[in-house]
Amino acid sequence: MIDPGARQTPSFRAMENVNIMSITQIIIQSQYARSPEAIAIRTAITLDRAGIRVVNSDDPGCDISELPVGSVEFVLSGLRKRLVKAPPVIDYPAPLKRFLLREIRSSILINEIGGEAWIKTRGHEKSFEPGAANRPNLCGINPQTLVYASPFVRWLCEWRCYVANGRLLWRERYDPDGPDDAPEPSERVIQEMLGAYESSGDAPAGYVMDVGVLENGKSALIEINDGYAIGFYGKITPQRSRDYLRVLIARYEQIIGSLKL
Structure with a gap:
């Protein structure tokens, strides 16, 4: 176990289970x-x-x-x-599908635009912000844009869980407009997600799990964000x-x- 207060070497070689090259x-x-x-x-x-x-x-x-x-x-x-x-993009990994608690399907923009789904782009290129498919500002975007589509759900809160080398480091709430008294995501469910992802062998060395609480009180996975670019x-x-x-x-x-x- 790493002592968080211990002094690290110039290349952070004290990090657990990481094959570190020298970062200069x-x-x-x-x-x-x-x-x-x-x-x-x-x-x-x-x-x-x-x-x-x-x-x-x-x-x-x-x-x-x-x-x-x-x-x-x-x-x-x-x-x-x-x-x-x-x-590869890892928004919704197969080992964590059961934690989504909602249907998320692959589609293209032309099949969803003007409809009632919540959509976000698939892939690294983000040509629009996630949100309602019936927004007028989507009309100028390539209709063949790859998207994920899902039904609208109401999140009471959204939390980000930071993970490195299979270990949950900390978690923090990040949604700007949820109720202040919203229940926190279940620690048990978070650990189940972490265990399922890590045991699958698909989890990257660094990533974040965005987890929230639905209006029915159940904890669910929002998405995974790859650790190379995270807030x-x-x-x-x-x-x-x-x-x-x-x-x-x-x-x-x-x-x-x-x-x-």
Whole structure:
């Protein structure tokens, strides 16, 4: 077990079960230079005296020893420059299907537009924000856009669970408009999700599980977000700063090591 307060080596080799190469520099996308994500990263590096340079740039760099941090598009651009394939999309993994508690089907925009479904894009490219299929602003988008479609459900709350190397590091509520007295997701159900995903062998080294409580009181999976580009929610503390960086590095190292072109 890692002592969260222990000093790490320059390449964070104390991280559990991670085959770490030497990270010499972290490149934060310029528009996120003052974001919670950037503050957490700089906090972790400063506290642990890791000897890793942190810079802001609109260029994600091309060296595998440089960790790009920013939007999905920014990080994927960095992977391409490192001659690494984009990882597969893992929004709704098969091992976690039973935890969705709603039908989510693959479709194309033209088959859903104007209807009553809730839709979001499939794939890395996000041509529109998730939401109602009958929004007028969808009319100008390619009708062949791949989407997920599902019935509307009401979430009482939404929580993000940060996971690295099979271990739940922390969780934090992130929905802006749910009731303040909403029940928290069941810890038992969260652990069941984690166990099912990890035991399947499909779970990446770093990711987040977004979990919520439906209006019927049941805890359900909202979606999985890959750990190469994730937001930071909650209070920035030394331990959470380190853990956030653990998720990013664990996933980056895995991608670099297993998905070269």
